[in-house]
C-alpha cells in the first residue's frame with residue numbers, strides 16, 4: 001500500500017548513513033511500489049554538488065550496497081528512483097541554501113507530509129531545528145527524524161530533548177533505534193502477546209533467568225574515532241540491548257499504539273536496579289602483543305588512535321528489574337565486537353519442574369525458549385521427552401524448531417529491512433517503533449552511574465581474543481550464579 005505524498009529532506013545526504021542505509025531503504029520501497037509517483041527526496045549537505053552530481057553519487061552508493069542480482073533485476077527502477085532525487089547545498093549554521101529549500105518544498109502553500117531527517121552529528125541538531133523554525137519550513141505535517149547516538153549521557157540527552165522540544169512537539173520527533181525496526185524484534189511482541197502459551201509463564205515464578213546476547217564479528221574499523229569516545233556501553237547497551245530487554249520484560253500494553261507501548265517500556269527501564277560493580281565485565285579485543293589475541297588480527301588499541309585506550313568493545317552485565325513480575329529473576333546482557341560470530345539471540349530459561357516423578361536417574365531438563373534475531377531468524381523451544389527405546393524412563397531434550405525462513409519461505413525474504421520499515425512508519429506518522437524522549441533519558445539515567453563508576457575506579461577492560469566469546473570474567477559472572485552462557489553461534 002503506497003504511503004501518502006511526501007517530501008523527505010536528508011540533512012547529511014552525502015554521508016555514510018544516507019548512502020549505506022537511508023537511500024538503499026528508500027530505493028527498495030520504491031521498487032516495492034510504496035512510494036507515490038510524486039514523492040520527493042532532497043539530499044542536503046555542505047558540499048557544492050548539483051542534483052546530477054548527487055544522483056551519480058547515490059547511483060554509485062546503491063551499486064555498492066545492493067547485491068549484483070538486485071541491481072541486475074532492478075536496473076531500470078534505479079534510474080527512475082534517481083530521478084526523484086534533488087540536491088541542495090545547505091549550511092546548517094549559515095543562511096546559505098535555506099531560501100532555495102523553502103522554494104523547492106513549494107512553501108508556504110504545500111500541505112504534504114514533510115520529513116526532515118537529521119542524519120548528522122548531534123552538534124547540528126540545534127542549528128538545524130532553529131533554521132527550520134526561522135525559515136518556517138515546519139507545520140503540523142512535519143516530522144523530524146534523529147539518529148543515535150541520542151546524547152552521550154543524561155545531561156546531553158536532556159539538552160537535546162530540550163532543544164528539539166523548543167521547536168517541535170514530541171509527536172513530531174522520531175528517535176531511531178534501528179533494532180526496533182528488525183522483523184524479529186517486532187515479532188517478540190507478537191510472540192508474547194499473540195499467544196496464550198507463554199504469557200502465564202512469563203514471570204519470576206517460572207522463569208529462572210534470561211540471557212540477551214548481541215554478538216558481532218566485526219571490529220571498529222572505519223568508525224574508530226566515534227567508537228573510542230563511546231564504547232559498547234553507550235553504543236549498544238544503552239539503546240539496542242535496553243530496547244530488547246524492555247520488549248521481553250514489559251507488561252502487556254492495552255493497545256499496540258505508540259504511547260501504550262512506550263509507556264510500558266519506560267516502566268521497565270525505571271524499575272531497573274543500579275548494577276553492582278561486580279556484576280559487570282568490560283572487555284577489549286586484543287592482539288598477540290597483549291598476550292591474549294591472535295597475531296593475524298589488529299587489536300582494538302591498534303585500530304583506534306589512542307594506543308592506551310581503555311574504551312570497552314565488550315560488556316556483559318547482570319541486571320535486575322524490581323517489580324512484581326520479575327523480582328529475583330536475573331537478566332544477563334552481553335554485547336561485543338570481534339566475537340566468534342554475528343549472532344543476536346534471546347534465551348529464556350525456564351525453571352525445572354518442581355518435582356521429578358521419574359527419579360534422579362531419569363535426569364532433569366528445563367525448558368528453554370530461544371528467540372534468534374539474526375541471522376536465521378526463528379524460535380526454538382526445547383522440550384523434554386522420553387528417550388525412545390526400551391531403556392526405561394530416561395528423559396532427553398528435543399527442539400521444537402521454527403526457522404522463519406523455512407516456515408514462511410519467500411515471505412520473510414521479502415520482508416522490509418529495519419530502515420525500510422522505520423522510514424515508512426515516519427511517513428505514515430506511526431511512532432510505536434521509535435523512542436520517546438523520556439525513555440532515552442531513563443536509559444541514560446541507568447547507564448551513567450555505571451560509566452561513572454568505571455571512571456572513578458580507573459577500571460581497565462579485560463583483554464579477550466578476537467574470534468572468541470569474550471573475556472573469561474564474563475564466564476565467571478555466570479559461574480558465580482551456577483549458570484553458564486548459552487554458546488554464541
Ligand code: BG6
Nearest residue numbers: 148178216218235236240344374
Ligand atoms: C549500531 C552500532 O547502532 O548497530 C554499531 O553503532 C553496530 O556499532 C550496529 O555495529 C549493529 O547493528 P546490526 O543491525 O548490524 O546488528
